[in-house]
Amino acid sequence: MKAAMKQAGRQTGAFSEEERRGVYRAIYERRDVRSHFLPDEVSDDVLNRIMDAAHHAPSVGFMQPWDFILIREASVRRAVHCNFESASRRAAQSYQGEQRALYDSLKLAGILEAPVNICVTCDHYRAKGSGLGRQTDPAVALYSTVCAVQNLWLAARAESLGVGWVSILDMDELKTILGIPPALSIVAYLCIGNVSEFNSQPDLEAKGWETRSTLESVTHLDRWQGA
């Protein structure tokens, strides 16, 4: 497979219909997975493939500002899970009544169930790229790092691996747990593993937390239209 990918890396032609379908399937069938994780180990080969996919994300000035902390150790995941539980209790206080009951019923992280967690960081000060494209908007290093996350997520779906992005975490405390230098930003904390199934809809849509907007409602022609 690795050889096949390197081979693929040299191709520059059109996609077959089935290859193109694979891309759209990954995009439409990717789910933010919180439940259904299986305890089976994820092989180093597969992890290497999805992380290499992340590492081939676009980056401003080719700066490649990301780092990946691959976490399997249960004690580390337990510490992160405690962090998540405290942050989620604090967040719950924003909601009242029915919405609070719905919040409390949501499964929002699979930190302990997923056998692998990956923390993705961004180094704003990385010398690579010599600042190209970063003068006008300092956030672009973060954006490059997010592109790496999305590459990993789509590659994982193609490998039938579930990925859940946990954002309900105290990021400063998470830096301490993982020993991340203070100047770096944590962009994503991902839970990764094999799954018993992929839901056909996002959890938050299925549970009635939110509905999907139409593409038309977020599309404008030539200039911003409407309020």
Added chain:
Amino acid sequence: MKAAMKQAGRQTGAFSEEERRGVYRAIYERRDVRSHFLPDEVSDDVLNRIMDAAHHAPSVGFMQPWDFILIREASVRRAVHCNFESASRRAAQSYQGEQRALYDSLKLAGILEAPVNICVTCDHYRAKGSGLGRQTDPAVALYSTVCAVQNLWLAARAESLGVGWVSILDMDELKTILGIPPALSIVAYLCIGNVSEFNSQPDLEAKGWETRSTLESVTHLDRWQGA
């Protein structure tokens, strides 16, 4: 194709080898395209497919904070191009000697050559999602929007469309040109079109601006390692 995608949206199974290869090809063969744009029109069908792919990105709390301004009008693109040229002249002053000569030789945007531009914005205050997942890190709305950009970029590669992300722009001035409300953030300005070829390497690698780091150099086990 639309029917095929909706069909795909209901599937939840494993990918065929060719579908999986399609995903990795999109990831490895995606390029940040500045040159090689062809003037041919891009059909509404294809644009709709890649924008719908963007609209199916993950978003925190299912908030879907993005908007897409689809720009074909030449006068608008000319105004954006002027903005880019001024910003690029200012950015050039950061570089001296050989690096400045190299900077000056780089083709950094295809705003006028690409028949379609898309500006992608983020609305931090969108009510959708009721703030879920946003209490701990306000940047997550931006991250969701970047995931939409990366979905669009990969779908475009599968459709043999080139995409270039221009970050060398005065974003406040760009908001004025496009009539974007001040409270929104511009996340990406994309140039999109058919291309005569996809380069086998990133331009900045081929031109010697920067080298690709190894995956090993950005991977850590269980905790941050090294300086």
